Amino acid sequence: MPLKAPDTASTPATGFxxxxxxxxxxxxxxxxxxxxxxxxxxxxxxxxxxxxxxxxLSADMPEIKKELGDIMLHLVF
Structure with missing residues (x-):
């Protein structure tokens, strides 16, 4: 089965x-x-x-991801 090339429009690097x-x-x-x-x-x-x-501390993975995104935004800013 041939490998499918990654969709460059949705790679993490493109998103960043x-x-x-x-x-x-x-x-x-x-x-x-x-x-x-x-x-x-x-x-x-x-x-x-x-x-x-x-x-x-709450082990709330969706909230952890959200807050990491917020911190990433500050780092990029």
Whole structure:
């Protein structure tokens, strides 16, 4: 049986590149994003980390995935 080539539109790398493009667009065009500094994002990032910690303690895998996504967004920002 021949191997099917991966759908490049849905690979993790392509998805991450799409995220970077969206974030670049937001930083350039969104008034809220334009105003953000490392200091202004600090408390939000800490809050997301606590939310991830709570999800881990609850063993709530869907919530863990959501909070990891939120932290990833902060890392990319």
């Amino acid at each position: 590149e799409r995220l970077l493009t969206i974030m670049d667009d937001l930083r350039a065009n969104c008034p809220w994003d334009k105003k953000q500094t490392l200091e202004s994002l600090r408390h939000l990032t800490i809050e997301e980390t606590y939310e991830l910690s709570d999800a881990i």
